[in-house]
Amino acid sequence: MTFDKVYQYNFPTTIRFGAGSVKELSNYLKNNDLHKPLIVTDSLIVQLPFFKEIVDDLQKHNISVEVFCDTHKNPVKSDVYKGVDVWDNTNRDSIIGIGGGAALDIARAIALRVNHREDLFKYDDLIGGDIFVTNEVPHFITIPTTSGTGSEVGRSAIIADDETHQKRILFSPKLMAKIVFADPLLTMDLPPFVTAATGMDALTHNMEAFLAKNPHPICDGIALEGISLIKDSLEKATNNPDLESRSKMMIASMMGAIAFQKGLGVVHSLAHPLSSLLDTHHGLANAVNIPYGIAFNIEGFEYKFRRISRALDLKEETGVAVVNYLFELNSKINIPHKLSDIGVREEHIETLADMAIADFAHPNNPKPVTRDDFKSLYLKAL
Structure with a gap:
């Protein structure tokens, strides 16, 4: 192509x-x-x-x-x-x-x-x-x-x-x-921050769609290919863009949106309250939360993480390797690792947890998420 x-x-x-x-x-x-x-x-x-x-x-x-x-x-x-x-x-x-x-x-x-x-x-x-x-x-x-x-x-x-x-x-x-x-x-002239944040939004869509509990093999295949395309292109599109990297990101973004008709999950329910309460850019909210939310889903779904790790071409086919990849990717594209770096304070946590448990995305998460789970995830990410 x-x-x-x-x-x-x-x-x-x-x-x-x-x-x-x-x-x-x-x-x-x-x-x-x-x-x-x-x-x-x-x-x-x-x-x-x-x-x-x-x-x-x-x-x-x-x-x-x-x-x-x-x-x-x-x-x-x-x-x-x-x-x-x-x-x-x-x-x-x-x-x-x-x-x-x-x-x-x-x-x-x-x-x-x-x-x-x-x-x-x-x-x-x-x-x-x-x-x-x-x-x-x-x-x-x-x-x-x-x-x-x-x-x-x-x-x-x-x-x-x-x-x-x-x-x-x-x-x-x-x-x-x-x-x-x-x-x-x-998209060629987008600033690096926007490219990074929106690109991580696309990655979140693809990963959460693949993990979502509703059976949909067509969406699963699309999501895995979207993950692979983002692995190939997001770092370059952010730091040294060319037509190929921008094109792959645009395709992967559309693939994520097609795939998530299957559902989303815990990461989006962590992210949505940040936009509502603190007016945080949606992509940035997903980008900071994705390593923590994805880690929450590893236990019991190791077989799915093996497939994600293959799409990412990781040496170790484990959920821990996927989470480590996400932290490393955020570093490479200048996304912070902590919510405190994007304006979240401890006094926000209770309200954020209330909003997260009321959010529409997590019912499709592969495992149930409680309010205490959301509070714990926010505190880990803080």
Whole structure:
């Protein structure tokens, strides 16, 4: 496989992958009789040269562009409502999400709300709200700019309550993008920290999906290959990026998102409260917690860790070797080993443990996790 060509994949949706694939966007819109997209992104991306090039190209093809970027780092309900107000007031015909997980989650939630106007959290999948997603959604396109969440190929959006910061999941097959333009060139100028944190998010998705208790051999195979690709590319993509390493990370990120339809686990339930309580970058929260959460799962699942260690090409095929690899990788990409290094203090632990036990991810962990377990893991990581 070479990395200077555009390939098409159809799993689970149509993916135009490769350097320069985003240049196909204007023709795609015109061929689908779409002329007034709402672009949903964030306040940093709108300032970047590649974003301006995308908008300029659309305008050259007589496509009217409206940009919404008034959003939070960790998405909240009011972000979605403001975006829908822009949709209503500007007569749009499609939605394009451009960015990392936060921007794509907000874009997907806006797509849901356009034709579903009851309280947004009525559609929370955790309370069975997916059955109320009955109307059509606007034509929805995703363009990832990081290699982490893989949200571009997903069917759900995680949105928090503005006041309580509780995270809700909006889910429906209707929310899958019609097409993804996955162009690794858009990630070439990401700073090392963002590359490292989002890359560890992708690794967490793949590892937790493989370990998740629900049987799904297809996802297991995808997750193991995703782990292998990240092993080959994350350190280089962070410290000395080239097209190959960036391309492998983008593929691995999408693979993680496909695989975790099987479920996630303890690491994500450790990480989500950090974003809610302390506004910690989600990828960073996963990156610091993953060695501790993965270690928790070794006993009783040694056979799974043998397969992970093979995917990582480790000399010792043990869970301890996998955990040591994770600490070493974090060091190589300048991720701290301790929660205290990212603003967590002992006074936060009780609240974090309460939030973690209430989180939606750990019920799919291969072994049960109690509140005391979460408290103990936080203290080990502190």
